Amino acid sequence: MFAEIITIGDEILIGQIVDTNSAFIAKEFNKIGVSVVQITSIQDERNHILKALEEAESRADIVVITGGLGPTKDDITKHTLCEYFKDSLVENQEVLHHVEQIFKKYITAPLLQVNKNQALVPSKAQVLHNAYGTAPGMWINGASTVFVSLPGVPFEMKYLMEHQVIPKIQKEYDRPFIVHKTIITYGIGESALAEKIQEWEECLPQTIKLAYLPSLGKVRLRLSTKGGNLNALEIQIKVEIEKLYALLHDIVHGEEDDESLEEIISKLLTAKELTLSTAESFTGGKIAELITQIPGASAFYKGTIVSYATEAKMNLLQVPKDLIETHSVVSAAVAEAMASNVRKLMNTDFSIATTGNAGPSKGDSNEDVGTVFIAIASPKGVFSEKFKMGSQRERVVQKSVYKALELLQKEILKF
Numbered sequence: 001m002f003a004e005i006i007t008i009g010d011e012i013l014i015g016q017i018v019d020t021n022s023a024f025i026a027k028e029f030n031k032i033g034v035s036v037v038q039i040t041s042i043q044d045e046r047n048h049i050l051k052a053l054e055e056a057e058s059r060a061d062i063v064v065i066t067g068g069l070g071p072t073k074d075d076i077t078k079h080t081l082c083e084y085f086k087d088s089l090v091e092n093q094e095v096l097h098h099v100e101q102i103f104k105k106y107i108t109a110p111l112l113q114v115n116k117n118q119a120l121v122p123s124k125a126q127v128l129h130n131a132y133g134t135a136p137g138m139w140i141n142g143a144s145t146v147f148v149s150l151p152g153v154p155f156e157m158k159y160l161m162e163h164q165v166i167p168k169i170q171k172e173y174d175r176p177f178i179v180h181k182t183i184i185t186y187g188i189g190e191s192a193l194a195e196k197i198q199e200w201e202e203c204l205p206q207t208i209k210l211a212y213l214p215s216l217g218k219v220r221l222r223l224s225t226k227g228g229n230l231n232a233l234e235i236q237i238k239v240e241i242e243k244l245y246a247l248l249h250d251i252v253h254g255e256e257d258d259e260s261l262e263e264i265i266s267k268l269l270t271a272k273e274l275t276l277s278t279a280e281s282f283t284g285g286k287i288a289e290l291i292t293q294i295p296g297a298s299a300f301y302k303g304t305i306v307s308y309a310t311e312a313k314m315n316l317l318q319v320p321k322d323l324i325e326t327h328s329v330v331s332a333a334v335a336e337a338m339a340s341n342v343r344k345l346m347n348t349d350f351s352i353a354t355t356g357n358a359g360p361s362k363g364d365s366n367e368d369v370g371t372v373f374i375a376i377a378s379p380k381g382v383f384s385e386k387f388k389m390g391s392q393r394e395r396v397v398q399k400s401v402y403k404a405l406e407l408l409q410k411e412i413l414k415f
Helices: 021-031 046-059 077-084 093-106 113-119 154-172 190-196 198-202 230-251 261-272 286-292 310-315 321-327 332-346 393-412
Strands: 002-008 035-042 062-066 089-091 120-122 126-128 137-141 146-150 177-186 209-215 218-227 252-255 276-280 301-306 350-356 371-378 381-388
Touching: 002 021, 002 046, 021 035, 021 062, 021 154, 021 177, 035 046, 046 062, 046 077, 062 154, 077 089, 077 120, 077 137, 077 146, 093 113, 113 120, 120 137, 126 154, 137 154, 146 154, 177 230, 177 393, 190 198, 190 209, 190 218, 190 230, 198 230, 218 230, 230 252, 252 261, 261 286, 261 393, 276 286, 276 332, 286 301, 286 393, 301 332, 310 321, 321 332, 332 350, 332 371, 332 381, 350 393, 371 393, 381 393
Parallel strands: 002 035, 002 062, 062 146, 276 301, 276 350
Antiparallel strands: 089 120, 126 137, 137 146, 177 218, 177 252, 209 218, 350 371, 371 381
16 A cells, blocks of 8 residues: 655745654554655645645555645645545534634633634545644545545644544555564764675565665664565564674664664663763763653763863863863863763763864864764773764764764673
């Protein structure tokens, strides 16, 4: 079964918002064996919508449209759907009652006619109840394609997908199984990784597709297959994943369906009842941000000192001035002093420290742009490593964040 996603709204096309709806819908479809063949973003304009609907109908079994269902005049999706299906709008009493109840319970502003118009739906549409908003979802059966129109507000769209659209598709359609497995590698680039697994890749069964998904600091390898026998598909993927683990050893840091590196570290520290602090310079608190996004991080994470300026390293982290003058602020000696001192200041078992030159200029350091030092302090002592992370500022920072977590994980596993 093939699907197409159409997102409607100028705010997407001008970059005012990021289209996260399509990613969510595609992921949910993949879970139930529906393959997304195309994602299209278009203006909230009649001719664009009509053309997109016509083209999507020629390619897909189900077309999901998000956006353009608001109460204002610039939201024209319902009217355009009526034109496309030679239909007219009718008032749905259940939707109208729902809108009235929302205003009665939660909204102090008066209920206007424009709000009541949310209850107008194409007569051919099956209404999908939106418990979180006033705009209902709509399911329209075309000649051979189903059209589903959903609000563009993400939490409303997600509710309708999870409670209305997905269950309805599962009930009404037979679908193949789609199996993906993604492993995450750290510490090796895409080209080097491809060379390392070249022979294995060439021997992959034709039914399995491999995709390289590089991002800052890591490369994901996704294996995909589909068919009618779920057990056979899972066994086939498992065999190939085991071969990959044997080839890649310690550069594999888990599977995407499992946990991120920071989540793995969180579980390790919690299980061993160990604590962590960080001292960040050029990474600007990004390590702390990743860690504190994990629920329960307060059990092991004590905090960070973002000592961006040289003076902050001396005043807050008590890095000696003569050490900085002798070795430069971007050096192994300073990184190790930062890690040791923040560990003592916050009384933790482990600490991470970062100092480096992310660019565009050298600043207070003598090192070239892209040079970073990452230090790890533990009850067994402190050490640091020097890395060359390139010249693009964002890449330098993000690669360093993941490298710091990678080094920390290896040290925790020694305890």
